[in-house]
Amino acid sequence: MSILLSSLGLGLVLAVLAIGLFISFRILKFQDITVEGSFALGGAAAAATIVASGNPWLATAVGFLAGGAAGAMTGSVHILFGINGLLSGIIVMTGLYSVNLRVMGRSNIPLNNHATVMQSPQLFLERLAGSDQVELFGRQFALSDAAILLVGFAVVVATASLLRLFLATNAGGVLRGTGDNPLLMQAIGVPTGAVVIGGLALSNALAGASGALFAQAVGFADAQMGLGILVTGLASVIIGQSLVGEASLGVSLTAVVLGSVIFRLLVAISLRVGLNPNDLKLITAVFVVVALSLPKVLVRKGPRRA
Amino acid sequence: MLEIVNISKTFHPGEETEVRALANVTLTIPTGSWTIVIGGNGSGKSSLLNAVAGSFFVDAGSIAIDQQVVTRQPQWRRATLIGRVFQDPFAGTAPSLTVAENMALAARRGLSRGLGPLLWSRARSHFRDSVASLGLGLENRMDQAIGSMSGGQRQALTLLMATLRTPSLLLLDEHTAALDPKSAELVIAATRRLVQAYQLTTLMVTHSMQQAADLGDRLVVMHRGSVERMYAKAEKARLRPDQLADLFVEVRMQDKIDTDTAAMLAQAYVEV
Numbered sequence: 001m002s003i004l005l006s007s008l009g010l011g012l013v014l015a016v017l018a019i020g021l022f023i024s025f026r027i028l029k030f031q032d033i034t035v036e037g038s039f040a041l042g043g044a045a046a047a048a049t050i051v052a053s054g055n056p057w058l059a060t061a062v063g064f065l066a067g068g069a070a071g072a073m074t075g076s077v078h079i080l081f082g083i084n085g086l087l088s089g090i091i092v093m094t095g096l097y098s099v100n101l102r103v104m105g106r107s108n109i110p111l112n113n114h115a116t117v118m119q120s121p122q123l124f125l126e127r128l129a130g131s132d133q134v135e136l137f138g139r140q141f142a143l144s145d146a147a148i149l150l151v152g153f154a155v156v157v158a159t160a161s162l163l164r165l166f167l168a169t170n171a172g173g174v175l176r177g178t179g180d181n182p183l184l185m186q187a188i189g190v191p192t193g194a195v196v197i198g199g200l201a202l203s204n205a206l207a208g209a210s211g212a213l214f215a216q217a218v219g220f221a222d223a224q225m226g227l228g229i230l231v232t233g234l235a236s237v238i239i240g241q242s243l244v245g246e247a248s249l250g251v252s253l254t255a256v257v258l259g260s261v262i263f264r265l266l267v268a269i270s271l272r273v274g275l276n277p278n279d280l281k282l283i284t285a286v287f288v289v290v291a292l293s294l295p296k297v298l299v300r301k302g303p304r305r306a
Numbered sequence: 307m308l309e310i311v312n313i314s315k316t317f318h319p320g321e322e323t324e325v326r327a328l329a330n331v332t333l334t335i336p337t338g339s340w341t342i343v344i345g346g347n348g349s350g351k352s353s354l355l356n357a358v359a360g361s362f363f364v365d366a367g368s369i370a371i372d373q374q375v376v377t378r379q380p381q382w383r384r385a386t387l388i389g390r391v392f393q394d395p396f397a398g399t400a401p402s403l404t405v406a407e408n409m410a411l412a413a414r415r416g417l418s419r420g421l422g423p424l425l426w427s428r429a430r431s432h433f434r435d436s437v438a439s440l441g442l443g444l445e446n447r448m449d450q451a452i453g454s455m456s457g458g459q460r461q462a463l464t465l466l467m468a469t470l471r472t473p474s475l476l477l478l479d480e481h482t483a484a485l486d487p488k489s490a491e492l493v494i495a496a497t498r499r500l501v502q503a504y505q506l507t508t509l510m511v512t513h514s515m516q517q518a519a520d521l522g523d524r525l526v527v528m529h530r531g532s533v534e535r536m537y538a539k540a541e542k543a544r545l546r547p548d549q550l551a552d553l554f555v556e557v558r559m560q561d562k563i564d565t566d567t568a569a570m571l572a573q574a575y576v577e578v
């Protein structure tokens with residue numbers, strides 16, 4: 001019965017990705033698909049670093065930086081060569097698939113026998129409990145899952161808080177303004193191209209960090225691990241925004257994190273009641289279409305100024 | 307001072323849609339002058355403004371603001387010197403940001419933007435005072451998203467944003483054309499007050515003969531990408547709106563004759 005706990009933990013780890021998507025899709029209003037590749041790149045780079053150095057924190061940082069580089073690449077392709085934004089993301093994502101295989105040297109790296117960032121919290125909890133399981137409300141919970149939850153929570157809170165602080169600075173205002181009205185930003189002296197590149201770097205760095213943590217949480221990195229992650233992340237952002245509607249940035253960020261957790265729980269529950277895992281991506285895709293089109297259908301019924 | 311020397315611009319050169327937007331335009335606007343530009347559709351008046359703002363690079367000629375040559379500078383770099391108000395009242399503000407945040411972004415036009423706070427209390431009260439001076443009551447809505455406001459309100463705020471850091475040159479591109487008469491009047495009153503208070507060097511394009519007669523100290527009439535006429539201070543002061551309208555008709559007549567002649571020539575020589 002630790003499925004609840006493990007989906008909460010994974011929900012928090014993937015919330016880091018959702019926050020990244022919030023930056024590109026909602027703040028920059030840039031439909032960035034790179035995350036499918038940068039999430040996997042983060043996982044691949046982290047796994048390779050763990051195997052090579054044994055330092056999981058360094059590995060997570062490497063995942064963050066590698067994702068950032070991928071995002072900067074997409075931004076540069078778009079800004080410097082004038083290639084459509086969506087296409088730029090697809091191009092970089094496609095290229096990253098090979099990069100990820102190169103980084104890992106094979107299609108999959110298991111991390112079962114290696115140190116991860118969840119290891120020391122897990123050991124600490126086990127020493128505290130004197131066992132690797134605890135009983136809560138008459139059910140058994142694995143402390144390895146609790147450790148994922150703990151690390152995920154700490155990372156998400158730190159990420160969301162730092163981003164909230166950043167968005168209230170001059171540079172953060174420029175990022176928001178560039179998504180809102182790039183023409184105005186140029187007219188008040190902002191090199192919007194550089195801002196787009198920087199914003200995509202930040203967004204994909206978070207995707208990379210999320211991939212690095214995800215690989216450590218599930219115990220392996222895989223070249224395919226980014227597949228469909230964009231729509232999953234978007235679903236989280238949409239669920240979050242439907243919870244709070246038009247809200248301040250702090251509230252919206254919190255909602256995105258909640259959205260990610262809720263999405264993971266919904267998935268866990270669906271699988272538990274007998275949903276075929278193969279159908280999961282189709283259902284997620286349909287959900288995102290419905291969630292994105294519903295507001296438009298409603299607005300058509302009763303026009304109202306945005 | 308704005309010095310435009312012999313600038314030309316052709317859009318889509320060599321294609322069927324080729325347009326000669328600017329043809330050897332030379333124009334100097336002395337420091338502190340408020341110059342009005344009028345002209346028909348396609349006369350090049352907006353292109354002139356966009357060339358100065360850096361929306362595109364000119365094919366030939368040079369543009370200098372306060373002795374700094376900006377001809378090859380991208381728009382964002384020139385923005386250090388230029389304040390700009392667009393024709394579209396929704397173009398000059400960031401809709402999902404608040405009034406105060408928009409002000410704060412505009413207040414750092416041309417300055418570095420690091421990790422300092424966007425808004426702090428002293429700046430906030432300064433912005434509040436500026437907004438209050440518009441007399442629209444918006445000072446009580448500083449923390450509302452600008453997107454929730456009307457075109458007139460947003461245009462007045464855009465004007466304020468463009469002048470928050472005193473620009474070397476203020477560009478106004480038919481900035482009341484898309485507003486209702488009452489809002490237009492309000493924005494013009496604010497323009498007059500700000501331009502006079504800070505002695506701003508201003509280049510203003512307008513479609514309104516009334517504005518062209520009432521405002522500014524110099525008048526430029528554009529036609530087919532060139533400066534057709536220019537009225538300096540004393541001459542302009544004597545111009546009345548009806549005279550301006552006559553002038554406009556006269557310029558249009560020339561245009562008509564040219565088109566007719568072209569059609570006649572085409573008939574005589576091409577279709578035979």
